[in-house]
Amino acid sequence: MLGYIVRRALYAIPILIGVNLITFTLFFVVNTPDDMARMQLGTKRVTPEAIELWKAERGYDKPLVWNARAPGAAKLTDTVFYRKSLRLFALDFGAAEDGRNIAAEIRKRMWPSLAIAVPVFLVGLLANVTFALLMAFFRATYLDFGGVVLCVAMMSISTLFYIIGGQYLVSKLLHLVPISGYDHGLAAAKFLVLPVVIGVLSGIGSGSRWYRTLFLEEMGKDYVRTARAKGLPETAVMFGHVLKNALIPILTGCVAVIPLLFMGSLLTESFFGIPGLGGYTIDAIQAQDFAVVRSMVFIGSVLYILGLLLTDISYTLVDPRIRLQ
Amino acid sequence: MMPAMSMGFLPVALWTDVLLWLLVAAVAAYGWRCSRKPHLAAPWARVLRTRRAAVTCVVLSCYVLVALMDSVHFRPRLERQEPGTATAYAGHVWSLLDLAERHLYEHSEKTYSAPFATRLFSKELVELPDGSMEREYPRLRYGGAQLANEADRGADVAWRVLLALLGAAALWGAAGFACRPLVRRYPAVRWGVAWATLGAVLAVMAPLLALSNWYHVLGTDKVGQDVFYQTLKSIRTSLIIGTLTTLVLLPLGLGLGVMAGYFKGWVDDAIQYVYTTIHSIPGVLLIAAAVLMMQVYIDSHAALFPTTAQRADLRLLFLCAILGFTSWTGMARLLRGEALKLSELEFVQAAHAFGVAHRRVLLHHLAPNVAHIVIISVVMDFSSLVLAEAVLSYVGVGVDPSTTSFGTMINAARLEMAREPMVWWSLAAAFCFMFVLVLAANLFADAVRDGFDPRGRAS
Numbered sequence: 001m002l003g004y005i006v007r008r009a010l011y012a013i014p015i016l017i018g019v020n021l022i023t024f025t026l027f028f029v030v031n032t033p034d035d036m037a038r039m040q041l042g043t044k045r046v047t048p049e050a051i052e053l054w055k056a057e058r059g060y061d062k063p064l065v066w067n068a069r070a071p072g073a074a075k076l077t078d079t080v081f082y083r084k085s086l087r088l089f090a091l092d093f094g095a096a097e098d099g100r101n102i103a104a105e106i107r108k109r110m111w112p113s114l115a116i117a118v119p120v121f122l123v124g125l126l127a128n129v130t131f132a133l134l135m136a137f138f139r140a141t142y143l144d145f146g147g148v149v150l151c152v153a154m155m156s157i158s159t160l161f162y163i164i165g166g167q168y169l170v171s172k173l174l175h176l177v178p179i180s181g182y183d184h185g186l187a188a189a190k191f192l193v194l195p196v197v198i199g200v201l202s203g204i205g206s207g208s209r210w211y212r213t214l215f216l217e218e219m220g221k222d223y224v225r226t227a228r229a230k231g232l233p234e235t236a237v238m239f240g241h242v243l244k245n246a247l248i249p250i251l252t253g254c255v256a257v258i259p260l261l262f263m264g265s266l267l268t269e270s271f272f273g274i275p276g277l278g279g280y281t282i283d284a285i286q287a288q289d290f291a292v293v294r295s296m297v298f299i300g301s302v303l304y305i306l307g308l309l310l311t312d313i314s315y316t317l318v319d320p321r322i323r324l325q
Numbered sequence: 326m327m328p329a330m331s332m333g334f335l336p337v338a339l340w341t342d343v344l345l346w347l348l349v350a351a352v353a354a355y356g357w358r359c360s361r362k363p364h365l366a367a368p369w370a371r372v373l374r375t376r377r378a379a380v381t382c383v384v385l386s387c388y389v390l391v392a393l394m395d396s397v398h399f400r401p402r403l404e405r406q407e408p409g410t411a412t413a414y415a416g417h418v419w420s421l422l423d424l425a426e427r428h429l430y431e432h433s434e435k436t437y438s439a440p441f442a443t444r445l446f447s448k449e450l451v452e453l454p455d456g457s458m459e460r461e462y463p464r465l466r467y468g469g470a471q472l473a474n475e476a477d478r479g480a481d482v483a484w485r486v487l488l489a490l491l492g493a494a495a496l497w498g499a500a501g502f503a504c505r506p507l508v509r510r511y512p513a514v515r516w517g518v519a520w521a522t523l524g525a526v527l528a529v530m531a532p533l534l535a536l537s538n539w540y541h542v543l544g545t546d547k548v549g550q551d552v553f554y555q556t557l558k559s560i561r562t563s564l565i566i567g568t569l570t571t572l573v574l575l576p577l578g579l580g581l582g583v584m585a586g587y588f589k590g591w592v593d594d595a596i597q598y599v600y601t602t603i604h605s606i607p608g609v610l611l612i613a614a615a616v617l618m619m620q621v622y623i624d625s626h627a628a629l630f631p632t633t634a635q636r637a638d639l640r641l642l643f644l645c646a647i648l649g650f651t652s653w654t655g656m657a658r659l660l661r662g663e664a665l666k667l668s669e670l671e672f673v674q675a676a677h678a679f680g681v682a683h684r685r686v687l688l689h690h691l692a693p694n695v696a697h698i699v700i701i702s703v704v705m706d707f708s709s710l711v712l713a714e715a716v717l718s719y720v721g722v723g724v725d726p727s728t729t730s731f732g733t734m735i736n737a738a739r740l741e742m743a744r745e746p747m748v749w750w751s752l753a754a755a756f757c758f759m760f761v762l763v764l765a766a767n768l769f770a771d772a773v774r775d776g777f778d779p780r781g782r783a784s
Contacts, residue, residue, distance in 0.1 A: 014598065015598070015601055015602050015605055018598065018599075018602035019602055019605060019606055022602065022603070022606065023606075023614065026614050026615060026618055027614065027618065030618045030622065031618050031621040031622055031625070035621045035622070035624075035625040036621055038624070038625060039620070039621045039624055039625070152764065152767050152768065152771070153764060155708075155763075155767060156708065156760055156763040156764040156767050157756075157760060157763075158712050158715045158716070158731075158735070158759060158763075159712075159716065160715055160716065160719055160735050161735075161752075161756055164735075164738075164739065164742060164752065167742070168742060168747075172742075260607070263607065266609060266716075266720060267716060267719070267720075281610065281613075282720055282721075285613045285617065285720060285721055285722060286720075286721045288617055288620075290617065293610070293613060293614055293617065294614070296610055297606055297607070297610045297611065297614055300606065300607035300610050301605045301606050301607070304604075304605045304606075304607065305605050308605075
């Protein structure tokens with residue numbers, strides 16, 4: 001088991017290097033640092049000195065991959081690629097445009113993101129499974145048909161409308177919770193209720209429809225027929241046999257997204273003014289803060305790869321038929 | 326103001342127009358091929374036999390019609406010209422849709438006005454006939470301007486709706502009559518359902534179109550532009566994003582996926598490595614990074630993009646390319662698995678035994694056998710791309726701000742939420758038109774999946 005995990009983890013290294021190369025190409029080769037400087041400083045009336053200063057302040061004034069003038073090993077290390085891209089592996093993200101340390105900012109903003117993402121994930125999973133189980137239980141009836149229609153309709157509404165509609169209805173008309181904002185500790189609860197409910201609602205359509213097909217697939221299998229033939233009541237079949245077995249693909253599928261919960265949700269956080277990583281990313285995109293966007297791309301990829309690793313491990317844990325080689 | 330149109334025009338071919346029409350031609354060629362090969366036509370016949378497909382096909386065709394009308398661009402010749410000088414053309418690029426709905430573009434008010442309103446949404450200082458000044462809601466320049474007495478609005482709307490419905494009924498009947506040869510040729514298709522849907526669409530759209538001459542049926546936005554016009558223009562953006570992305574996605578996904586499964590060995594390893602790497606970067610962030618870089622490129626090479634329309638158009642095309650580049654991995658993975666399975670089957674082995682070249686095996690033996698997966702995933706991707714456009718435009722990495730799209734409409738309407746009383750019509754219009762489009766696309770995708778997926782057919 002340990003050998004397997006180590007091997008899978010080693011497999012992640014070339015992928016991370018690939019991600020690193022892609023971001024490096026995107027951020028430094030497609031456009032030169034001079035272009036970025038002009039973008040940040042404004043294209044009109046910008047002196048070459050101002051550009052040089054801007055580059056020097058951020059360390060973009062070095063050669064891209066090979067510093068011919070530096071001595072020894074510094075030929076490789078005193079370059080933009082080493083300083084800005086390879087240093088990401090050491091979780092050294094550098095500073096944002098406003099001068100703050102990105103790593104410290106991430107550590108601080110991670111918690112509000114988690115405070116929303118974790119409840120959305122857990123409640124959403126529970127709601128989706130319940131809804132899907134209900135539809136599967138009443139399969140081929142009008143209740144099932146209505147449920148599927150509802151799911152497709154809910155899938156067809158943009159997340160933006162869920163958020164805007166929810167804010168309008170709950171905060172503006174009914175004045176139940178504040179429209180946006182955040183607080184620390186338990187006081188944050190009143191700010192979190194609405195985003196969590198909206199997060200769950202917007203995912204319920206596609207999620208429960210997908211789980212319903214999983215349940216139905218499971219219900220067509222031989223062991224379910226056997227259980228029915230034994231004379232077990234339908235509820236016992238559903239909860240004792242179908243649910244247990246269908247939960248395997250559902251749970252292992254969910255494991256992949258757990259690490260990404262740290263990243264938070266871009267839309268929810270920016271609409272509700274929650275100081276999490278999603279909101280941080282959106283602000284960075286809108287302010288064209290390349291250092292922050294680059295860091296977030298890297299962290300997102302690391303978390304995704306971690307998710308893949310966890311998925312592989314969870315498969316081996318829940319399904320005894322899978323043998324590790 | 327629009328110059329006279331009879332004088333001549335200069336056709337303008339935007340990149341997205343050309344590609345969209347090429348795509349239409351390709352789909353038409355595929356349709357023609359299908360109609361001649363029974364084995365290709367069979368799954369489509371299964372699709373079209375369902376009620377779902379009949380309804381959604383009609384709805385989607387209406388959207389496509391609007392988008393295609395909006396994809397023929399030209400610059401009209403300027404009316405007033407010095408004799409003897411070279412012909413001058415207007416700087417603004419027009420489309421056939423603008424020409425047909427010219428009044429919508431021209432009838433712009435000062436600022437917000439509600440649907441069917443005759444007066445502005447906000448008070449202004451107006452001079453009364455007796456010379457004194459007072460703050461009141463001024464009459465609109467165009468909305469309901471034909472009314473001598475504003476109290477007559479209800480009756481005016483009612484008889485115009487009635488007239489429009491009569492016209493729509495005539496059109497509906499004519500359409501039914503015109504389709505009779507088709508009905509006789511393909512009796513299995515649910516023509517009755519399709520005809521009923523067409524009736525419903527006409528019943529909604531005909532009054533809207535007719536009334537839009539006299540009123541702002543969906544209100545006006547902050548700068549006084551008609552919201553109905555914006556909604557119609559947004560349809561093209563959505564469809565471009567949903568379809569042109571395929572042009573990037575398909576060659577990458579199909580080519581690399583099938584090659585990985587067929588050649589195995591180091592080719593498989595390399596392709597798997599590439600798509601795992603790209604897939605592991607969170608989609609929105611990769612798109613955001615790419616679009617940010619594209620903005621820098623456009624800003625530093627401003628000379629390459631002479632007009633706003635061209636810049637916006639290229640940005641839209643870039644966005645499609647980026648979306649395609651980030652979303653081909655799913656299809657590649659599916660097709661790799663399928664090609665792995667297929668390449669072990671007898672017919673491929675037989676082809677090897679006969680010494681058929683790899684290229685031929687890939688093109689003639691594998692590609693046709695994974696076509697159903699390709700069609701299903703292309704159709705399924707459409708709705709998620711339309712939804713993605715709205716989110717990306719909100720984040721600020723979507724279409725150019727000068728391009729009208731559902732995303733830019735929602736983005737602008739977001740701030741109007743805070744107004745008291747609320748300006749709801751932009752949001753409601755974007756919601757309705759987008760919801761119907763995505764819902765139809767989702768239902769159509771379901772019908773296509775059921776018709777094409779051999780597994781689903783048994784149940």
